Amino acid sequence: MDAVKIDGKAIAEALRDRVAGDVALLQAKFNVTPGLAVVLIGNDPASSVYVKTKAKHAQTAGFKSQQFRLPGDVSEAELLGLIGELNADNSIDGILVQLPLPRHIDRWRVLEAIDPTKDVDGFHPYNVGRLAAGRPALVPCTPLGVVHLIRTVVSDLSGLDVVVIGRxxxxxxxxxxxxxxxGCTVTGAQLETRNLARRSREADIVIAAAGCAGLVRGDWLKPGAIVIDVGINRVVDSTGTAKLVGDVSFAEASKRASYITPVPGGVGPMTVGYLLANTVSAAVSRRGLSLGVGPRPAAYSHPTSASKLVQAGL
Structure with missing residues (x-):
């Protein structure tokens, strides 16, 4: 029997509905509307589509959504100046600078310039360090989405062996x-890992995030494994048609896995959902507020409590 597809689109829709409800609650109780600013440099088609999707969902959820489109030759100083203005704007709770950046701009200088309390991507070293130390932090959106998806099909992660391909x-x-x-035992692997197929075959959960199309084959999995495919690769088939595929050979893996995420329609929608959740989290924490009702999605609380909150709130 083929693996059950984990429907990231439907799960992300439920998450966005929860976020929209919290936005309405913030507006009603505190007259606060979360603000999200997205900065795009240049005209990369994939980035433009992604930014448009983020803006659409932010507006649907009731956010104050702003987009700043800068030319590809914008100077680093100009970009840092814009970030400084957004840092100082109290109506903006989340700042996202769409990656990748042009080569003449120092990525880390830009990411470190963002106010950590508005770093809804979770890339600032301050948030990275707090996550590693088990302190409340804004956590990168894709990992939060992956944990959420896993929690929809397994109730207790304690003691499970996980291989994450991609560091x-x-x-x-x-x-x-x-x-x-x-509570998982996690093996961090990469393309250079020796005996990668064998290590994957020993795992209860395999997460592929290496950016290599079709890397994980069916015989890399033990029967019944859960497979989460984070990869998004554009390939051209024998007919010359371009399509998106993941890091997992889906047809083969489906024959051995118990649950699997498709590409597209798996992890991707969850990333956008948690961008919105992180923005609400930032709006709440920056003002010292409390929503005061029910369990929240993982991004609303301590990162080490994410799995329990996701399980309870889904």
């Missing part, structure tokens, strides 16, 4: 922290 600061490393705090 990026955006996905792999923070995922290791979140899953470790949830």
């Amino acid at each position: 990026s600061n955006i996905v792999g490393k923070p995922l290791g922290v979140l899953l470790g705090d949830a």
